[in-house]
Amino acid sequence: xxxxxxxxxxxxxxxxxxxxxxxxxxxxxxxxxxxxxxxxxxxxxxxxxxxxxxxxxxxxxxxxxxxxxxxxxxxxxxxxxxxxxxxxxxxxxxxxxxxxxxxxxxxxxxxxxxxxxxxxxxxxxxxxxxxxxxxxxxxxxxxxxxxxxxxxxxxxxxxxxxxxxxxxxxxxxxxxxxxxxxxxxxxxxxxxxxxxxxxxxxxxxxxxxxxxxxxxxxxxxxxxxxxxxx
Numbered sequence: 001x002x003x004x005x006x007x008x009x010x011x012x013x014x015x016x017x018x019x020x021x022x023x024x025x026x027x028x029x030x031x032x033x034x035x036x037x038x039x040x041x042x043x044x045x046x047x048x049x050x051x052x053x054x055x056x057x058x059x060x061x062x063x064x065x066x067x068x069x070x071x072x073x074x075x076x077x078x079x080x081x082x083x084x085x086x087x088x089x090x091x092x093x094x095x096x097x098x099x100x101x102x103x104x105x106x107x108x109x110x111x112x113x114x115x116x117x118x119x120x121x122x123x124x125x126x127x128x129x130x131x132x133x134x135x136x137x138x139x140x141x142x143x144x145x146x147x148x149x150x151x152x153x154x155x156x157x158x159x160x161x162x163x164x165x166x167x168x169x170x171x172x173x174x175x176x177x178x179x180x181x182x183x184x185x186x187x188x189x190x191x192x193x194x195x196x197x198x199x200x201x202x203x204x205x206x207x208x209x210x211x212x213x214x215x216x217x218x219x220x221x222x223x224x225x226x227x228x229x230x
Contacts, residue, residue: 001032001033001034001209001210001211001212002031002032002033002034002211002212002215003033003034003035003206003211003212003213003214003215004017004021004033004034004035004036004214004215004217005035005036005037005202005214006035006037006214006216006217007037007038007039007040008037009040010041011039011041011043011045011067011069011080012067012069012229013225013229014037014039014086015045015069015071016225016228016229017035017037017217017221017225018035018071018088018154018156019072019154019228020221020224020225020228021033021035021088021090021154021221022090022147022149022152022154023224023228024220024221024224025090025092025149025151025152026149026150026151026152029092029151030092031090032089032090032091032092032095032152032209033088033089033090034087034088034089034205034206034209034211035086035087035088035089036085036086036087036088036198036202037086037088038082038083038084038085038086038198039080039081039082039084039086040081040082041081042064042066042079042080042081042082042167043066043067043068043069043079043080043081044056044061044066044067044068044069044077044078044079044080044171044172045068045069045070045071045077045078045080046068046069046070046071046077047070047071047073047074047075047076047077047145048070048071048072048073048074048147049074050070050076050077052068052077054173054176055076055077055172055173055175056068056077056171056172056173057170057171057172057173060170060171061171064171066171071145071156072147072154073145073146073147073154073156074145074146074147075130075143075144075145075146076143076175076177077172077175078143078158078172079167079168079171079172080158081163081164081167082162082163083160083161083162083163083164083193084158084159084160084161084163085158085159085161085196085198085201086156086157086158086159087113087156087157087159087205088154088155088156089109089153089154089155089156089209090152090153090154090155091109091152091153091155092151092152093151093152093153094151096108099153102146102148103128103129105146105153105155106126106128106129106130106144106146107126109144109155110126110130110132110144111126112205112208112209113132113142113157113205114126114132115204115208116201116204116205116208117132117194117196117201117204119200119201119204120196120197120200120201120204121195121196121197121200122134122194122195122196122201124141124142124194127140127179127181128179129179130143130144130145130146131143131144131179131181132144132157132159133181134192134194135192138181139190139191139192140182140190140191140192141159141160141161141191141192141193141194142157142158142159142160143157143158144156144157144158145157159194159196159201160191160192160193160194161193161194161195161196161198162193163193165187165188165191165192165193166188168187168188168191169186169187169188172187174186174187
C-alpha cells in the first residue's frame, strides 16, 4: 500500500485528490493507497446526494464566504477545517472480500481505525452506520463515507481533534437522516473533539495497513489532479 501524507492549499484540490487515487487504482490494478490530509481553510462539503438547500445555513455560509463543495461519496454534510484530520483509504475488493458487503466494510475498516486510535491513547467504538464515538455520552468525533468503484472502494473519514465545534451549528442545519444513537441531540451536544496526537495515529494506522513511508504526489497524480479540477 502506498501512503500519501499531503494537504493541498484549497479544499477543492484536497477533495479531488482522493478521486485521483481511486481513478489510478482502478486504472492500474494492484495499487492501494492510504492518505492523510487536513484543510487549512474552513469549508462545507456535501455528500453525493446531499441537499444544500435543506442542510446548509446558506445565510451564514454566504456571510462568512465559506465555500460549499460536493464529494462523490455518500454520507452527510460536514464542516471541515483546521483541527479536522482526514484519512483516505483506496482498497481492493478482490484483496479484501469483506469490502463487497457495504455494512461489513464499514465495520471492518472502523475496527482498524479504532485499533490505531487505541495505539494513540484514545478509546472509541463503532456506531452504525458509519460513525465513531467516544465516552459514556456516545459523542461522535468521526464520520465515514464511501464511493464504490468496480474493483476498488474509496473510503474516507474525519477525526475531530482540535476543531472549532461551534462552526458546525453555525453553518449546518439539523439533518433529517440521523442515527439512532444521536437521539435528536443538537450539534453541540452530539459532537466532540478527542485528545489525539495526529502523528501517533498516522503511524499506527500506517502500520496496521502496512503502508509504505509517506511519498510526495507523483507527476502522474498531479497531472490527473489538474484534469479532475477542470
